[in-house]
Amino acid sequence: MGENGKRRIRLGMVGGGQDSFIGYVHRIAARLDGEFELVAGALSSRPEVARESARLLGISPERAYTDFEEMARVESGLENGIEAVAIVTPNHVHFGPAKAFLEAGIHVICDKPLTSRLEEALALAEVVPKNNAKFLLTHNYTGYPLVRQAREMVAGGLLGNIRVIQVEYPQDWLTEEVHNKQADWRTDPEKSGTGGCVGDIGTHAYNLLRFVTGLETEALCADLATFVPGRMLDDNVHIMLRFKGGAKGMLWASQVAPGNENALKLRVYGDKGGLEWRQENPNQMWFSPFGKPRQLITRGGVPAGGGEGAPVRIPAGHPEGYLEAFATLYSEFAAVIRAEEDGALLPTLGDGVEGMRFIVAAVTSSNNDSQWTALE
């Protein structure tokens, strides 16, 4: 039931069983444009949950696995085995499945951050995928049309030389000690890795600024904090950034800022103009050409001079949201899988390695009295 006359791509999923937030999101993203069909899964390591979750999703019992390695092996041998797999497990269970499926010649769609440790990320980057299997990292915010347009506007010179970048990603859901499926693994170094807030949402903020500006980081200077007593990972992140070419930036991420739900915001300033975009109202963006009135750019609306706009599903004023942005990554990856597009805008395994370097540099700098630290 896609819109382009093409057969749906057969998709599997690792993780994403009952009560998973991000697995559900990936499934909607896969369905929305009709490009994928979920036919197999290792949805949980607990057999009963895996089985029941598969049943609810219409996956036939024989393709409901409890072990991702078995799944990779079996599916790669089936005539109509899965062509791609979505990995939606906690961070420490990204590396294993990603390696297994790439080596089985199955395309991988992996949630971020890439892994729980930089070493794994580097190892994953060394994997030689069978049959040129492709990799997509779901830094989903890059799928928003206005984020794409912002990137075009920067690349097209509408802002001039970039000088200052302010990015922030405050939330409040961990303001107090909290225990549930979502919170528990994110605050557990075994599962999340060395970064808490910095890995969970700091990497999104960092990826977003790099996606829009294209700047390379020279060094960062970080001050991570853990405010909630007993928590083992950072819950507030203060970082100053220096970019190659001279631009400077600030990044704030927090899980303890009451009144903030998911308030990712990016501001970019150059010598000719500025941009501001907020994830919570993603259909609008401020463009401020220096010396002229601020303009409100809208998704699907009149483009700013030189910024040609980005593809949208429905007209301006009909808000698209988080799920549509996520679905865009899936659908563009479908075109890559079909070898119709090169997916130049899609987040790569390289972006994932960069994100891990960012986490490591932030933790290292913070542990070294905020010394300027390169990403390496």
Next chain:
Amino acid sequence: MGENGKRRIRLGMVGGGQDSFIGYVHRIAARLDGEFELVAGALSSRPEVARESARLLGISPERAYTDFEEMARVESGLENGIEAVAIVTPNHVHFGPAKAFLEAGIHVICDKPLTSRLEEALALAEVVPKNNAKFLLTHNYTGYPLVRQAREMVAGGLLGNIRVIQVEYPQDWLTEEVHNKQADWRTDPEKSGTGGCVGDIGTHAYNLLRFVTGLETEALCADLATFVPGRMLDDNVHIMLRFKGGAKGMLWASQVAPGNENALKLRVYGDKGGLEWRQENPNQMWFSPFGKPRQLITRGGVPAGGGEGAPVRIPAGHPEGYLEAFATLYSEFAAVIRAEEDGALLPTLGDGVEGMRFIVAAVTSSNNDSQWTALE
């Protein structure tokens, strides 16, 4: 690939061929939660367009019809024929298909307004559906979670007795004379009916205020205008309203208000508090209990005291939009079709008749020097 272990409902579509806006929207809405599968269509009355549109949508050639009556007849006779049909044609082609499919025992999902003339609407209301076939009118704005929550808050007495309702729906896309598929039929009395702007978006605004407040209209006083020379239908709508019980309202709809994309907004004021919701940023709503600070209610966020919130797919701060609201109607209708839910919140054929009465009353009042006119 739904989420509930249920087989997908087999769906057909009338209208919605290439270049259709609303057909595409209906298809995404049908796909998003995985509850429907499109398997047949009379997508265009032009055979070539019907055929090619079907091909792109993965509909097999033998189920690509050019005549909706044939489609109703054939599909109702198939073992695996469609269970429901989406009617997404211009207004003057709502009545025929709706009647044909209901009488064929196939559930109908029909775009608004119900028909192009009140007589058709009344006739449709008299149709006896075969096999108790159900009817859904896609007043899609009622699918937004915060609109549902607003209704609950009013019903729960958080606003007290309702006194004043201000609703508006300005757009700007018809500010100048424009010719394209979308504009042409909407400005053609043969296809659109007696109402232009009042039928296309005025009915949405009117439906929204009734959905949220539950008030019955006593009479309205209208002043319709056509500003663009040569246009044959109204493009700006000014209406004053009186409701049973004493509340009063204003409704403004316009297609000629530059700077407005799809700016549907509802404000409701009672003797204990006020509410304000805007479609273009549908994840936020103002609640103003009298004598206390205004509160910003968010979709999926902390509920206001007494308003219990409405079902959402993803957490607060992750914006859902127009397509999700539309999909909610489809998915809830799926539960109705499966006889699992009564669909108490879904827009009905009766709402469609009420909308037609609204159009007629508005045009009549406007033609009678804005005399107060009852809806009958």
Next chain:
Amino acid sequence: MGENGKRRIRLGMVGGGQDSFIGYVHRIAARLDGEFELVAGALSSRPEVARESARLLGISPERAYTDFEEMARVESGLENGIEAVAIVTPNHVHFGPAKAFLEAGIHVICDKPLTSRLEEALALAEVVPKNNAKFLLTHNYTGYPLVRQAREMVAGGLLGNIRVIQVEYPQDWLTEEVHNKQADWRTDPEKSGTGGCVGDIGTHAYNLLRFVTGLETEALCADLATFVPGRMLDDNVHIMLRFKGGAKGMLWASQVAPGNENALKLRVYGDKGGLEWRQENPNQMWFSPFGKPRQLITRGGVPAGGGEGAPVRIPAGHPEGYLEAFATLYSEFAAVIRAEEDGALLPTLGDGVEGMRFIVAAVTSSNNDSQWTALE
């Protein structure tokens, strides 16, 4: 201590004793630019209050009157008597003082609405002022820089031919029955006149739309309501408007809309563009040229092409407010008094008569089942 080397104008005040809101506002407005000096007053009809109020304001006891007629007579005979008087009494005590001071050759600054009854307004318009004494009606919202700029932009054709005007002025302070000095006279027909909400704030909204657009009203169609039991005047106003030349409008004013403090808002739409201005954040204005992105015009900021901006005291980003706008009327009137300027933008006695005709037409139409009623 003005800024222009000119001697301060000697000012008197009628009304404005202790606990007066608007008298205090007038005094700050008179002081702010250093153009006036308050030297006399009939601040209250209660001698003790008049005396004590005068003492607090530094008015010498012999110029603290209890009778405005005596004040007009005495002051006009003094060598250094007042040159201008501010009338800040309830509506029913506007006519008497205004007539007395104009006939005594003293310039009059009068709060709005002009009088409590249209007959008084017409009679006042017939008064022949001694010594060409001038008259200022304090429709203070016309003193906001961006309101001035909006007027220029309309006059300069940036919006094209005006089609639609939406103006609203909701408040919530009378949502419940309330008794205090401010509320009591405003809800008393003896003191306020035939209009309640329509006179108190409806006239502001009406004056604002006329100031910005320059349009003449053809007729109006009104539905006034009194929601609070026992209240003797309207507290909610719904009006549709038709203007000469074909434009149409809506005006909503309310004192019973919870969550609204003083939310005067004007929107104007023409065939080339739209404007939106809100009094509660008066330093910003939307300008929407059709087919281009919306622009945020700021007070003192970069002007929109063709709109040259309006005089401001302090740079963009340093908000000016209600008092500065009010002071602008005073200071420009000072220049009129000194015969340095013609005060072309200042609200006149004619504007006051128009406001009274507006009130009468609104009440008449509402009493006649909302019949279209001309202003006469």
Next chain:
Amino acid sequence: MGENGKRRIRLGMVGGGQDSFIGYVHRIAARLDGEFELVAGALSSRPEVARESARLLGISPERAYTDFEEMARVESGLENGIEAVAIVTPNHVHFGPAKAFLEAGIHVICDKPLTSRLEEALALAEVVPKNNAKFLLTHNYTGYPLVRQAREMVAGGLLGNIRVIQVEYPQDWLTEEVHNKQADWRTDPEKSGTGGCVGDIGTHAYNLLRFVTGLETEALCADLATFVPGRMLDDNVHIMLRFKGGAKGMLWASQVAPGNENALKLRVYGDKGGLEWRQENPNQMWFSPFGKPRQLITRGGVPAGGGEGAPVRIPAGHPEGYLEAFATLYSEFAAVIRAEEDGALLPTLGDGVEGMRFIVAAVTSSNNDSQWTALE
């Protein structure tokens, strides 16, 4: 013409001649509540400008000085000499006049930053004022009613223990090289001191966060930048902060951020709630009690539970702005001069010294590869 029956305080001014921005602001602030009367000035060091400026301000020629020391000497000897003086010169001419007038027993109102060098500030703090003369530093943003209310709310525990503070003050007026009276001295180390942007607006941001939270700074980590070629002082300021007790903060100030006029914004987060206030719309403030809907607090509106609100001149919805906040400092200082109030909320010479320590620490840290640096 004050409102309290008190004689106006006789005021002098140093600096503030024609074309001065801040001198004009101080004069309006002095006039607005009628508490001061400007009677003397050394308005410029250029005799002709001093004379003409004085004439325009109604200062008699014999009290129009060109030398502030002469002015201090002469005025302190007059029977009706000035009681207070406003110092509105560039930073490097703060110390001299402040010392001279304090030692002459004349109260001093001084613009910020306190001086151009820390040594001067420390020396000024050692001056023994004659006759217990008082000192006011015009960190004017502390005069906004909602800033006062924010301070009360923090002090009252509504936010719980403060964890994170984000303050920013972006402007865009120095995005390109610019030469005029305002820009020239601010970018000249001789006149401005060692800090450019950090002194001009960074100190405001820093003072604001301390005023609201009452926190003491432990150390800061700064990265200052100069983006415009040839500029001799910083025009962009990135600072991380650590406070005693464990709270952390970020401060961003910029003069090169296109689209920002005067966008001072403060956000404070504790374990019980958050606050957000923006100077450009100073009549509104967000209060976010954790686990409850965000509330919009308004100046003069309904107070948040426990925050009692702050004095305002006019009711909620009637915006007060920059000049009113500035005037509040003047009027409260008048009460201090009259020994009626202790002025506990007014910025002091000590605050000025703290501001200078802040500038020095920021420059030092930035020069030392962003090493954490204490304020001393």
